Amino acid sequence: MVTVSEAFYRVLRHHRVTAVFGNPGSNELPFLTGLPKDIPYYMALQEGAAIAMADGYAQASGSTGFVNLHAASGTGNAMGCMTNAASGHTPMVVMAGQQARRYVPVQAMLTNVDPVRLCDPLVKWSGEPLRPEDGPALLSKGLMLASAAPAGVVYLSVPLDDWDEPADEAALAHLLGRRTEAAPVAPQHALDVMVDALEHAAAPALVLGPGTDTEAGHRAAVTLAEHAHLPVWLAPSAPRAPFPTRHPCYRGQLPSAAGAVGEALAGHDVVMVFGAPVFRYHAPSSADFLPPGVALYGVTDDPDEAARAPFGRIVVADPSDALVRVAKAVPHTSRPRPTPRVLPEADTGGPAFSAEAILDAIDRGKSDDAVIALEWTSVDMLRDRLTLTRPRSLYYPAAGGLGWGLPAAVGLRLGCPERPVVALIGDGAMQYTPAALWSAVRHRVPVTFVVCVNTKYHALQEFSEVLHVPEGGYLDIPGIDVLHLARGYGMRAHRAETLDDLTEAVREGMTAEAPRLIEVRQR
Structure with a gap:
């Protein structure tokens, strides 16, 4: 007898899903009992981190991300990073559990939160099986919809007592033989x-x-x-x-x-x-x-x-x-060529450095094939100081939702292990999903995290000027010890005191075999 659990994993393999990311709750534990050894499970300590890791993995590997989350509260915690996945058209299936079918009336009395409807504004499609044996077919549908243009996020909710039920083996044989192909081509x-x-x-x-x-x-x-x-x-x-x-x-x-x-x-x-x-x-x-x-x-x-x-x-x-x-x-033209632009020189004075000088130092240290995960949002318009010559070399949160960059960097390296990854993260943005540092250590993912410390919400301070809002110090965030946070998760951490120190630390990270964090102070 083939169980629903076994059928799920056959469908995942058929659709070339090669990893599962998750932060499960009690309703999701039965799904893990059938976890095969050829599909690794990457644990996150927070749901948004799981989404962002799967997002980075899917974008880097060209596959569909698969995430195993707890239902209502867990899904709610993941919503911020889910906005980035949806806006970035990342193919992803988010699968959560729900109470056992025989407990559904009790569940309705205990909570009025429906995680399927909770995700409706962000997802392309959501569903839950009417019968246990319908689950593999819904998974297959979700995987195909997630990767169909425009790619995006789908959400599937499965009762916890479905997994050991018998699958419909005849239906499963058809699922494993079907494919859909669609490429929207401009006329x-x-x-x-x-x-x-x-x-x-x-x-x-x-x-x-x-x-x-x-x-x-x-x-x-x-x-x-x-x-x-x-x-x-x-x-x-x-x-x-x-x-x-x-x-x-x-x-x-x-x-x-x-x-x-x-x-x-x-x-x-x-x-x-x-x-x-x-x-x-x-x-x-x-x-x-x-x-x-x-x-x-x-x-x-x-x-x-x-x-x-x-x-x-x-x-x-x-x-x-x-x-x-x-x-x-388009043929060659006789129009004049564009005049090459020249980037302004950076102010390299310290000990706290300008954003331009920090980016230049990182650029000198990184290799040509390095991938950048950027969530140092106040320097978005300065990203051109990084030398990028290859496709898929920079990733930024598509909806601007903070907490994405740090775990996404872990997923990017897992999804494309042959390219080194540098994550450029602001000290405020780091606080949204710092637990992803544990996942990097736990799975020994060699990402170089550069955290730029300015002890303020710099991007919002700039908007305060645009909107003529008196700032008054409300957006300062002093007292955060980035190095101790990283070391608490078991990660090697170092403060770059000079720009040359930063360059050398990034250069060493290009061939490192374990994750590391570098703190640099920005003025």
Whole structure:
């Protein structure tokens, strides 16, 4: 007899799920009784950390993340990091348990929290089996939906007494034989319009987002920029870095305010956007979205992103595929080449250092194949000081939800063990999911964590100035000892007293076999 538990793991293998991340409760323990040795289970001490580890793993490995969480309260604790997974289109199945079927009336009396409905605003689909034998089919459906464009999070809730029940073996045989394939491809006539617009534009520009951070998309973006002599921007608050930061066409990241975006793109008559929303705005502005006379064209695989764009001609399709086809079709141009930009010199005075100097020191120490997990949010607009030449080299919380970066770095290294990972974390952001340091130590995941200590909520202090809010010291966060926190979880920790010390510590981390934390003081 094949049990529901055994059937679940067969379905996971069939869909190439290679790891489970979790922070289970009592309702989830029966799922672990059948855990096979070829699918490792990575334990997190907090639910948000489990989500972020699975998020990083899925993005780095190209597989679907699978998370085992406790039901209502556990799901609630995970919601912050789940917003990043949903906004980042990370394929993920979150599976929680629920009371035994014979206890359901009692459960209804004890609580009115429904974890399935709790997740509805964030997930593509949620479900629970009507019969125990329906569970494997719902899992298969969830895995396929999670990876279907636009990829995202699905939620599955399974009663704790289902696992030892007999599976429907005939249905299981069909599940293990079926596949779905779907690649939304832009119609050629829509791309012909974009190619024609580029050929006839006087001063076109290119804006890229996470949807083109693939091997093919990265190459095509460089080819298109060089053939058409296009200045290239990243979309506002982009969670990936899909273009080389030292390329002469690169212009940096667009700001996240309507007026500021308009100013950055002033002087251009055609703007092409691939793989990003049009646009994400964070800072308030009463200015118009774009200067008059600018025509915008875009490609996204998310119909919701296309529908909410306030302007432009948007195609719903695979943005990397569209970018490859447009790059092949656009001929070399006689327009002048963009003038390479020069980054300003950093102030290297200490003992507390400028953000620019810290980033430069890290850049000197990291290897070319290093992956950056960035949750030092106050330096988002300075990320260009990092030399990034390869796709999938930088990851940032897609919805801006803090607590993601530290555990995501662990998942990134597990998902792509051949590339070293450096996590750049603010001292405030570290406090959301510090328990992920334990997971890194427990599973011996060699991530280099660089925690930048400024003893204040720097990003909000900047917004206080924008919004004309008296700051008054409310956003200071003194008294946190980062080194003792890390050592308490069993991690090697070190304070970099000089920029050279920081560079050398990062360089050593490129070949380290265990995780380590470096603290550096920022002014």
